[in-house]
Amino acid sequence: MSAAEPLEFDLVVLGGGSGGLAGAFRAAAHGARVALLEPAELGGTCVNAGCVPKKAMWLAAQLASQIGAAAELGFDVPAAPAFDWCEFITDRQRYIEGIHESYRRRLDQAGIVWLPRRGVLHDARTVVADDGTRLHARHVLIATGSHPVRPQVPGAELGGVSDDFFAWRRAPERVALIGGGYISVELAGLLQSLGSRVDLYARGPRLLSRSDGEVVAQLEENYRQLGIGLHFGYRLREVERGGDGRVRLVDADGEAGEAFDALVFAIGRRANTAGIGLERAGVATDARGDIEVDAFQNTSAAGVYAVGDVAGRETLTPVAIAAARRLMDRVFGGREDARLDYDLVPTVVFAHPPIGGVGLTEAQARERHGDSVRVYRTKFRPMLQALVDTPLCSLFKLVCVGEEQRVVGVHLFGEAADEILQGFAVALKLGATLADLHDTVAIHPTSAEELVLMG
Numbered sequence: 001m002s003a004a005e006p007l008e009f010d011l012v013v014l015g016g017g018s019g020g021l022a023g024a025f026r027a028a029a030h031g032a033r034v035a036l037l038e039p040a041e042l043g044g045t046c047v048n049a050g051c052v053p054k055k056a057m058w059l060a061a062q063l064a065s066q067i068g069a070a071a072e073l074g075f076d077v078p079a080a081p082a083f084d085w086c087e088f089i090t091d092r093q094r095y096i097e098g099i100h101e102s103y104r105r106r107l108d109q110a111g112i113v114w115l116p117r118r119g120v121l122h123d124a125r126t127v128v129a130d131d132g133t134r135l136h137a138r139h140v141l142i143a144t145g146s147h148p149v150r151p152q153v154p155g156a157e158l159g160g161v162s163d164d165f166f167a168w169r170r171a172p173e174r175v176a177l178i179g180g181g182y183i184s185v186e187l188a189g190l191l192q193s194l195g196s197r198v199d200l201y202a203r204g205p206r207l208l209s210r211s212d213g214e215v216v217a218q219l220e221e222n223y224r225q226l227g228i229g230l231h232f233g234y235r236l237r238e239v240e241r242g243g244d245g246r247v248r249l250v251d252a253d254g255e256a257g258e259a260f261d262a263l264v265f266a267i268g269r270r271a272n273t274a275g276i277g278l279e280r281a282g283v284a285t286d287a288r289g290d291i292e293v294d295a296f297q298n299t300s301a302a303g304v305y306a307v308g309d310v311a312g313r314e315t316l317t318p319v320a321i322a323a324a325r326r327l328m329d330r331v332f333g334g335r336e337d338a339r340l341d342y343d344l345v346p347t348v349v350f351a352h353p354p355i356g357g358v359g360l361t362e363a364q365a366r367e368r369h370g371d372s373v374r375v376y377r378t379k380f381r382p383m384l385q386a387l388v389d390t391p392l393c394s395l396f397k398l399v400c401v402g403e404e405q406r407v408v409g410v411h412l413f414g415e416a417a418d419e420i421l422q423g424f425a426v427a428l429k430l431g432a433t434l435a436d437l438h439d440t441v442a443i444h445p446t447s448a449e450e451l452v453l454m455g
């Protein structure tokens with residue numbers, strides 16, 4: 001290919017993860033000629049080192065807990081069954097390969113040109129692949145995602161990040177997790193349920209700083225009951241490796257703790273913006289390094305857009321997908337006002353059991369709506385926990401405002417919270433009030449019924 005003759009497209013997409021693929025498919029459905037550059041496996045973080053393999057491990061952990069419960073309830077199974085981690089990973093990866101295959105087929109069917117190459121912007125209309133291929137388009141979508149960060153402390157290389165966790169071939173006996181966010185909370189629950197002994201070190205005073213405080217306090221209580229060590233206000237100074245090959249964390253006072261077989265840092269992610277030609281194309285980033293976008297995903301360069309983790313806001317797969325689809329409906333589908341409403345995005349942390357929320361936390365609601373806030377809560381033992389006679393409780397909470405008691409927040413911690421939340425997210429979008437929930441007949445006996453019986 002000569003440098004003087006770029007290939008012509010309507011849209012070039014950088015990144016074949018959640019946002020990039022969604023944008024490419026939607027643009028092609030509107031009749032656009034699309035090229036997509038993705039040097040790694042199709043599907044990005046979500047499919048290869050995020051939601052999908054994580055959920056598979058979470059399901060395995062759920063099974064382990066249920067087998068434990070079955071042993072208590074008269075089934076002839078061991079309370080702590082042996083788990084062949086390698087066999088499970090083979091099944092997990094077979095499932096993921098099926099997703100790759102389906103993406104390859106769909107790209108082909110949609111007539112999208114996939115280059116298995118890294119791309120950089122030469123200017124706001126031209127992308128150059130790492131084999132020198134030049135692509136020219138009226139529109140460019142940046143969806144290059146993010147990467148995990150490590151702390152700047154001596155010995156940080158002795159620990160891994162979530163990507164490394166997915167490559168493990170067996171469960172370590174003792175695991176230390178650094179961070180109090182989504183990934184730490186998820187890995188803590190699933191590893192402990194699969195037989196490891198887990199200690200979690202957070203620098204803040206609580207887990208999940210953006211979730212409802214009361215619901216998180218219940219999660220912390222349950223994690224302690226499961227045997228997970230929770231350490232708050234922790235400052236890591238360095239990581240040492242002992243003569244036995246195990247690692248020790250040294251805190252700010254120089255105190256070395258216990259030895260661990262594995263250490264995982266889960267202290268956040270940063271946008272993949274380095275070396276992709278943003279300056280040449282006139283695309284601005286903010287102080288955190290995320291690409292700056294307006295409400296329509298426009299960057300500072302006309303015709304260049306960004307979605308997903310690289311744009312920083314609500315870094316979740318369905319958000320990247322929804323933003324990309326609306327953007328392409330606007331650019332190629334004639335829907336001039338199409339844009340993602342970032343309010344009321346529901347989110348679930350796949351803890352044990354899961355924790356999820358949509359809308360305002362109690363603290364946010366009180367800050368915004370003052371005295372007109374009414375909170376309803378119910379703490380209960382789900383039937384299975386009661387049958388096994390464990391002390392593990394669920395906590396469901398509704399946050400309402402105003403005379404009409406409009407529901408502005410739903411916060412759930414408990415079995416099936418991940419599945420229950422979606423329908424209530426629809427209800428919040430439709431402006432449901434407490435009276436609307438009370439008008440709805442309960443489904444009995446379930447955990448979900450608590451939400452229409454509260455108050």
Ligand SMILES: Cc1cc2nc3c(=O)[nH]c(=O)nc-3n(C[C@H](O)[C@H](O)[C@H](O)COP(=O)(O)OP(=O)(O)OC[C@H]3O[C@@H](n4cnc5c(N)ncnc54)[C@H](O)[C@@H]3O)c2cc1C
Binds near residue numbers: 049307316
């Ligand atoms: C452990 C973990 C668990 C998670 N669990 C969940 C969950 O349960 N639910 C949820 O909603 N979200 C979850 N997330 C978040 C979710 O994975 C991300 O928000 C989502 O993948 C972001 O999509 P994206 O398209 O922005 O980026 P990605 O999916 O990361 O895709 C970016 C792609 O761009 C490619 N790329 C990078 N640079 C270039 C370049 N220069 N040229 C071409 N291609 C390039 C990369 O190879 C990558 O494939 C999880 C994340 C992690 C790490």
Ligand SMILES: NC(=O)c1ccc[n+]([C@@H]2O[C@H](COP(=O)([O-])OP(=O)(O)OC[C@H]3O[C@@H](n4cnc5c(N)ncnc54)[C@H](O)[C@@H]3O)[C@@H](O)[C@H]2O)c1
Binds near residue numbers: 203204350
């Ligand atoms: N179920 C899901 O939807 C899901 C699951 C996993 C990840 N994700 C997405 O991926 C993102 C990244 O996950 P994450 O857990 O890495 O990030 P996070 O932002 O959720 O949590 C990061 C944690 O690390 C702490 N931290 C930051 N810097 C630190 C430092 N130097 N030392 C010690 N602690 C430090 C923070 O206080 C916070 O507790 C999430 O924010 C979320 O958007 C979503």
